[in-house]
Amino acid sequence: MHRSYRITIAAAAAVGVIAAMAAAVQAREPEARPSAASACITSLTVHTSEDWSADGDEPYLKGFWSAPGSMDDGSIAAVNATVAVGSVVEAWDADSPDPDDFIGSDAVGGSGGTLTFKGDDAHYSAQYSRGAC
Numbered sequence: 001m002h003r004s005y006r007i008t009i010a011a012a013a014a015v016g017v018i019a020a021m022a023a024a025v026q027a028r029e030p031e032a033r034p035s036a037a038s039a040c041i042t043s044l045t046v047h048t049s050e051d052w053s054a055d056g057d058e059p060y061l062k063g064f065w066s067a068p069g070s071m072d073d074g075s076i077a078a079v080n081a082t083v084a085v086g087s088v089v090e091a092w093d094a095d096s097p098d099p100d101d102f103i104g105s106d107a108v109g110g111s112g113g114t115l116t117f118k119g120d121d122a123h124y125s126a127q128y129s130r131g132a133c
């Protein structure tokens with residue numbers, strides 16, 4: 001009688017721990033949800049520059065990122081910007097004094113991938129992954 005009483009206590013304690021763990025998992029879920037609708041643009045690559053100058057282009061992603069300097073063919077720059085899934089990203093080459101050049105736009109998908117920007121005889125791409133940066 002004494003032994004079975006102790007086993008019951010242990011079982012009740014184990015159930016209590018499992019219930020607490022389940023509650024903790026449920027409590028975390030609402031925080032994880034918004035990142036499912038976000039993506040992280042990790043890098044931008046200039047495959048073919050628009051400018052003919054030796055330095056290459058001065059790329060920017062309209063509204064949230066500019067290259068730290070000029071980028072010639074084959075250059076890769078870190079971006080690390082969080083964007084919403086479904087948003088359309090525009091890539092431009094900054095020029096002065098003549099107007100900036102629109103290279104292209106692409107939409108951010110839900111599972112990561114590559115944004116492709118092709119126009120004005122130039123070609124850029126950007127890598128992105130699922131979730132916020």
Ligand SMILES: [Ca+2]
Nearest residue numbers: 050093095101
């Ligand atoms: Ca240009």
Ligand SMILES: [Ca+2]
Nearest residue numbers: 057058094095
């Ligand atoms: Ca330029």
Ligand SMILES: [Ca+2]
Nearest residue numbers: 095098099101
């Ligand atoms: Ca121009």
